[in-house]
Amino acid sequence: MLFKYKAIDSQGGSKEGEIDASSRDMAISGLQRRGLVIISIKDEKESKSIFQISFFDKVSNKDIVILSRQIATLFEAQVSALKTFSMLAANTENKLLGKKLSEISDDLQAGVSISGALAKHPDVFSNFYVNMVKVGEETGKLNQTFLHLAEYLDRQYSLTSKTRNALIYPVFVIITFFVVMTLMFVVVIPKLSSIILDSGQTVPFYTQVVIFISNIFVHYGFLALIFVVLLGIWVWRLSTTEKGKQYLDSLKLSLPAVGNLYTKLYLSRITDNLNTMLGSGVPIIRSIDITAEVVGSRVYKELLVEVADGVKSGLALSVAFEKHKKEIPGILVQMVQVGEETGSMGTILKTLTDFYKREVDDAIDTLVGLIEPVMIVVLGLGVGILLVSVLGPIYNMAGGIS
Numbered sequence: 513m514l515f516k517y518k519a520i521d522s523q524g525g526s527k528e529g530e531i532d533a534s535s536r537d538m539a540i541s542g543l544q545r546r547g548l549v550i551i552s553i554k555d556e557k558e559s560k561s562i563f564q565i566s567f568f569d570k571v572s573n574k575d576i577v578i579l580s581r582q583i584a585t586l587f588e589a590q591v592s593a594l595k596t597f598s599m600l601a602a603n604t605e606n607k608l609l610g611k612k613l614s615e616i617s618d619d620l621q622a623g624v625s626i627s628g629a630l631a632k633h634p635d636v637f638s639n640f641y642v643n644m645v646k647v648g649e650e651t652g653k654l655n656q657t658f659l660h661l662a663e664y665l666d667r668q669y670s671l672t673s674k675t676r677n678a679l680i681y682p683v684f685v686i687i688t689f690f691v692v693m694t695l696m697f698v699v700v701i702p703k704l705s706s707i708i709l710d711s712g713q714t715v716p717f718y719t720q721v722v723i724f725i726s727n728i729f730v731h732y733g734f735l736a737l738i739f740v741v742l743l744g745i746w747v748w749r750l751s752t753t754e755k756g757k758q759y760l761d762s763l764k765l766s767l768p769a770v771g772n773l774y775t776k777l778y779l780s781r782i783t784d785n786l787n788t789m790l791g792s793g794v795p796i797i798r799s800i801d802i803t804a805e806v807v808g809s810r811v812y813k814e815l816l817v818e819v820a821d822g823v824k825s826g827l828a829l830s831v832a833f834e835k836h837k838k839e840i841p842g843i844l845v846q847m848v849q850v851g852e853e854t855g856s857m858g859t860i861l862k863t864l865t866d867f868y869k870r871e872v873d874d875a876i877d878t879l880v881g882l883i884e885p886v887m888i889v890v891l892g893l894g895v896g897i898l899l900v901s902v903l904g905p906i907y908n909m910a911g912g913i914s
Contacts, residue, residue: 515539519548580662587655678876685887701726704902722901780868787861
């Protein structure tokens with residue numbers, strides 16, 4: 513349960529914040545142990561009205577990248593963890609992140625470890641992030657850990673953003689295509705078809721087909737719109753179930769061109785995660801388990817869970833990967849095997865990460881370069897066929913009149 517409090521610290525300064533406790537008495541005891549004199553404390557649910565809740569507050573990956581670099585810099589300057597998080601909480605522009613950092617600062621003052629305080633906010637700090645910080649605490653290299661985290665998150669943010677942005681253009685072109693074709697069938701074709709039908713001349717078969725489709729759009733278009741809306745709702749509800757997410761992730765990987773792009777993106781995440789965690793001293797099984805949680809695909813998550821089970825039973829990582837030839841390419845298995853035999857797993861994983869990052873970049877460039885001319889040609893042909901179908905008879909009619 514979350515409690516909101518107002519208190520005075522040992523220096524006489526006012527302090528506001530929130531504390532997570534099982535009861536009001538436990539919250540009061542926790543605050544008093546921090547040396548605070550409580551002015552007021554109440555359940556946060558009681559203190560917030562529905563109008564005060566912002567549905568747009570969000571901590572982005574970019575915010576976490578910047579935060580990690582700031583923490584690394586302050587730790588390098590020998591600033592204490594408590595002072596670091598207090599300063600960042602007071603100066604961050606993101607209100608939600610500032611609130612989270614303030615709570616972390618309170619937990620640190622109460623004696624909680626940094627990783628333990630971060631773990632209380634899984635919506636902001638992933639399991640991967642928390643475990644990396646825990647390793648940094650154990651090795652005494654927190655500044656390097658946060659720097660590595662910033663670089664890792666920056667790579668992932670850049671790669672994911674580029675992939676997402678690359679897919680925006682094809683979607684925009686496809687939507688434009690359907691909008692133009694719909695306008696042609698609903699607005700242009702009916703006006704021209706009335707001229708053709710009123711002329712009494714014989715209408716070619718292909719023109720009849722176009723007029724028929726136009727009539728369907730005009731008289732039953734609302735049914736198609738309802739169908740599209742219901743289909744969207746069905747897909748949305750499907751995406752909220754575990755089975756539905758599994759199906760959609762599998763479908764995403766099986767799509768032509770796009771599936772290849774996503775496959776390389778997930779392989780890049782897997783090798784980058786493993787490289788970062790193994791290089792920081794995280795045990796291999798734990799590294800695989802955490803990677804499964806953050807890879808972003810149910811297909812690869814299940815695969816990594818099976819790989820972890822195989823490694824637990826005594827298999828080499830390359831052998832465990834080799835059992836999934838459909839999702840894991842042979843080159844990755846062979847490279848991992850070389851890393852195991854030579855003891856240079858870190859170098860091999862970094863090489864694979866760079867390789868798949870380049871592959872993703874090339875796949876994006878190929879996809880965009882392919883879709884643009886194809887959609888332009890398809891759009892031109894579609895509009896051209898429609899116009900020829902209706903303008904041809906009109907020209908014939910004009911020729912007959914002359």
